[in-house]
Amino acid sequence: MTATVPPSSATPRPNVQAIGTRRRTTELGLLVLSSIIVLGAYALASLGRNASLPADILPFLGVILVLVLAAHLAVRRWARCSDALLLPIVALLNGLGFVFIARLDDQLAGLQATWTGVGIAAFILTLVVVRDVRVLQRYRYTFGLVGVALLLLPLLPVFGQNINGARIWVAFGPVSFQPGEFAKIALAIFFAGYLVERREILGVATFRVGPFNTPDPRQFGPVLVAWGISLLVVIFQRDLGSALLFFLLFLVTLWVATGRAVYVVLGFVLFGVGAFVSWTQFSHVQDRVSIWLDPWADPAGSGYQVIQAAYALAWGGTSGVGPGLGIVDRIPFDETDFIVAIIGEELGLLGTTAVLVAFLLLAGSGLRIAKGAGATFGTLLAVGLTSLVAFQAFIIMAGVTRLLPLTGVTLPFVSYGGSSLVSNYVLVALLLRISDQSIRRAPDPLAAL
Amino acid sequence: MRRQIALLGAAILICYVALFVKFNQIQVFQADALNGRSDNTRQLQRDFNEPRGSIITADGVLAAFSEERRATLRYQRVYPEGDLLAGVTGYYSFGLGSSGVERSYNDELAGRTTALKLRELTGFFTDTSSEGDVVLTVRKDLQEVARDALGDRPGAVVALDPRDGAVLTLWSSPSFDPNQLSSNDTTQATAVKEFLDAVPQKPLLIRAYQENYFPGSTFKVVTAAAGLESRAVTATTPDYPVVTEYTPPFTRQGISNFGGAPCGGTLFVILARSCNSSFAQMAVEQTGPDPMVATAERFGFNDAPPIDLPDPARSVYPTDFGEIVERPPGRPPVYSDAPKLAQTAIGQNDVRATPLQMALVAAGVAAGGEVPVPHVMDEIRARDGSVVERYEPEVWRKAVAPADAATLRQAMVGVVADGTARNMAIQGFEVGAKTGTAQLGTTPPRSHGWMIAFGGRPGQDPTVAVAVIVENLSGASAETGGSTAGPVARAVLAAALGAE
Numbered sequence: 001m002t003a004t005v006p007p008s009s010a011t012p013r014p015n016v017q018a019i020g021t022r023r024r025t026t027e028l029g030l031l032v033l034s035s036i037i038v039l040g041a042y043a044l045a046s047l048g049r050n051a052s053l054p055a056d057i058l059p060f061l062g063v064i065l066v067l068v069l070a071a072h073l074a075v076r077r078w079a080r081c082s083d084a085l086l087l088p089i090v091a092l093l094n095g096l097g098f099v100f101i102a103r104l105d106d107q108l109a110g111l112q113a114t115w116t117g118v119g120i121a122a123f124i125l126t127l128v129v130v131r132d133v134r135v136l137q138r139y140r141y142t143f144g145l146v147g148v149a150l151l152l153l154p155l156l157p158v159f160g161q162n163i164n165g166a167r168i169w170v171a172f173g174p175v176s177f178q179p180g181e182f183a184k185i186a187l188a189i190f191f192a193g194y195l196v197e198r199r200e201i202l203g204v205a206t207f208r209v210g211p212f213n214t215p216d217p218r219q220f221g222p223v224l225v226a227w228g229i230s231l232l233v234v235i236f237q238r239d240l241g242s243a244l245l246f247f248l249l250f251l252v253t254l255w256v257a258t259g260r261a262v263y264v265v266l267g268f269v270l271f272g273v274g275a276f277v278s279w280t281q282f283s284h285v286q287d288r289v290s291i292w293l294d295p296w297a298d299p300a301g302s303g304y305q306v307i308q309a310a311y312a313l314a315w316g317g318t319s320g321v322g323p324g325l326g327i328v329d330r331i332p333f334d335e336t337d338f339i340v341a342i343i344g345e346e347l348g349l350l351g352t353t354a355v356l357v358a359f360l361l362l363a364g365s366g367l368r369i370a371k372g373a374g375a376t377f378g379t380l381l382a383v384g385l386t387s388l389v390a391f392q393a394f395i396i397m398a399g400v401t402r403l404l405p406l407t408g409v410t411l412p413f414v415s416y417g418g419s420s421l422v423s424n425y426v427l428v429a430l431l432l433r434i435s436d437q438s439i440r441r442a443p444d445p446l447a448a449l
Numbered sequence: 450m451r452r453q454i455a456l457l458g459a460a461i462l463i464c465y466v467a468l469f470v471k472f473n474q475i476q477v478f479q480a481d482a483l484n485g486r487s488d489n490t491r492q493l494q495r496d497f498n499e500p501r502g503s504i505i506t507a508d509g510v511l512a513a514f515s516e517e518r519r520a521t522l523r524y525q526r527v528y529p530e531g532d533l534l535a536g537v538t539g540y541y542s543f544g545l546g547s548s549g550v551e552r553s554y555n556d557e558l559a560g561r562t563t564a565l566k567l568r569e570l571t572g573f574f575t576d577t578s579s580e581g582d583v584v585l586t587v588r589k590d591l592q593e594v595a596r597d598a599l600g601d602r603p604g605a606v607v608a609l610d611p612r613d614g615a616v617l618t619l620w621s622s623p624s625f626d627p628n629q630l631s632s633n634d635t636t637q638a639t640a641v642k643e644f645l646d647a648v649p650q651k652p653l654l655i656r657a658y659q660e661n662y663f664p665g666s667t668f669k670v671v672t673a674a675a676g677l678e679s680r681a682v683t684a685t686t687p688d689y690p691v692v693t694e695y696t697p698p699f700t701r702q703g704i705s706n707f708g709g710a711p712c713g714g715t716l717f718v719i720l721a722r723s724c725n726s727s728f729a730q731m732a733v734e735q736t737g738p739d740p741m742v743a744t745a746e747r748f749g750f751n752d753a754p755p756i757d758l759p760d761p762a763r764s765v766y767p768t769d770f771g772e773i774v775e776r777p778p779g780r781p782p783v784y785s786d787a788p789k790l791a792q793t794a795i796g797q798n799d800v801r802a803t804p805l806q807m808a809l810v811a812a813g814v815a816a817g818g819e820v821p822v823p824h825v826m827d828e829i830r831a832r833d834g835s836v837v838e839r840y841e842p843e844v845w846r847k848a849v850a851p852a853d854a855a856t857l858r859q860a861m862v863g864v865v866a867d868g869t870a871r872n873m874a875i876q877g878f879e880v881g882a883k884t885g886t887a888q889l890g891t892t893p894p895r896s897h898g899w900m901i902a903f904g905g906r907p908g909q910d911p912t913v914a915v916a917v918i919v920e921n922l923s924g925a926s927a928e929t930g931g932s933t934a935g936p937v938a939r940a941v942l943a944a945a946l947g948a949e
Contacts, residue, residue: 256453313472356469367458394465403467
């Protein structure tokens, strides 16, 4: 466990200084690479569609450079020692997503560009405001309440909006957003704060069930509460993907905090019971399962989307048909939930594998940050935030490929969607903050890498 | 905590490896199956937005081409000759799929074969497209002769070159207009398809090679071949008795000659006069079931010819004639189903043949016993007119020994010289033929009229083989086949030989 060292003084120690400089140089280099890939993909997609270079290629290049440089300079200024991989991977995913959104729908592309700007502003703001991640721990209960409130907000009669069968939207005048996207960060903060405080109690095994030492059953309360909230989300908002995500988030954080596998087992049992009961009680859950098992039972109706996604992926084959050259008017929600099918069609297995590897690197960097943070609030928060991104990407891609039943969540950074993009930028800013802080506060910064 | 974080990383890794496996499964291992599913129109949509090669007849007439339109689908398939070549080209429809050459040479027409792709690669900087033109062996002028000779009677005409299997004519009546079926307006095309499917004569069934019929007396050529191959029959022996009917063992139902006429003699005589009694007797008493089955199968029965068109029908010769009841010395064993064997010898009972198969029987006799692989493609040309691929002629089956083929050829020439096919004679050419009247019922008498023939310069190998069927005629006399199918066959044969 890391000893507590005072926050960084005005003059950083030489090691810290050197690490920061090296990491930022690496980051800048990787950002240039990401930008070149995105720019190339953008040009190719336009060549594929219209056989001409995009008219706005120079402004596009300018916007990329401004956004990337703004984020990079902010990190240089306010989180100098943070991890060097996260931002380039995010830039790559966000840029690639934008290329495919622009290729599908010009109007959405404009909006997505705006949201990217807002997202990077939120990213910078988060770095500026959250100078010490432990501040968040202090307000854990506030975040918990805010999280639950955000989650329940769409259920309000006036503001709540039913869109595409899920009640997860809130409209304030012309602006509508998905509060659930922000709720997940608030809840991750709450879970990390709550569990880092109680991990000693929750981790003590005093109770024997058969051959296992388990914690006192009274300590299972929080698990049951999280499970209950998830079920509520399923029942009232019909948002299976988010429910699964919240439950996973809590379970993972609890398990990492206590080291007790029994919580995971209990969690999966509860999940199984909840899933089974939902399946017997709710037609929308039954629909999802039957589509998953056999989409060809109703190829023109309920199975259409998943079948068309499979056709798009198969059409792409190993190396894809080329950016801008796919047949893309067939999959409903192709710019949000199903964007990976379009990437798979035009970039092939190589493209989908690249996306998988990018998320895997993102998850790996997140977990490395968690490990580097010792055994603190920061560790648990990093674990929670990383799990959110990694599992959300997994849930939607598994749904598109029929590995799991389809549950509508966005592919982080890649899908079209303002709420998702902005909240994920905040999430990455928090990870960078934890990373920066753990280096600065480590007694031996080089060992904390 | 470190341990849990490492395990969490492993769990995430497992999830993503599962995804990677799933992506591989869909994008690589199942890709072909998914792309080929009938409700997956991606391939089709791409094809309709890219140029497609033309189909050209042997005499240089444009049979099908793609016309550029300003519409959602960029290309519309056009068939300038209407229904004349529909049985060969088929149709090419966005909503209904494709048939004929459009289907069997789809990759060549779309430019997806390796040879065409390579050409596109070498011309990478000159902006050439890779689609190929299919040049047919079928001649437009012969199609017209066949169409005019058959008129509006249902039936079919097949003419081919016995030496290499090149199909010169493939006409089925009634035909259909592929332009309507190929309309990019799917609603209209579907309506036309529904209408055509409802027509009792089934115009979409290309009867020349997709439908089989009783071959009737034309099958006697195969029966004679089996007799010769079994060595129990020669040109001079046996001399069959002149009788009005032959009664096989185990039945009182005799096989009678047409009109109850007395008929008999040696091989050439009984073929020229088409004696039912003699051929029934030959199959039962000289040849026996095993050589009959073997010879029929060597001509191509019980199989579909490997023609380069989709869905050719099988021709059928029965293989089950019951058990051996008796083994008389010096004769083939007698089977319990001898009456059935006797009927198959004259092309009745369960024998079925496509017009194409009967043309191949004539071709096999004409080409010294070798049945060629029939084909409609002559060559594939690239956009610049250069030949990318040429059809390599092949022998499909060796039906009979050359000596037996020569005997059969002589016997068939005899049918024209002094037999039931005298109307087939063409001045200046040697023509061999065999008539057929396949009985469909006796009250009222109905029949299919048949003619199979070959012709060529005297003393040289025949260059054309023909089979004609005129369906479902009223009446069933010995002349029915010769008088109905004969003139059609003669017209096509004469035109193909360049006579008159």
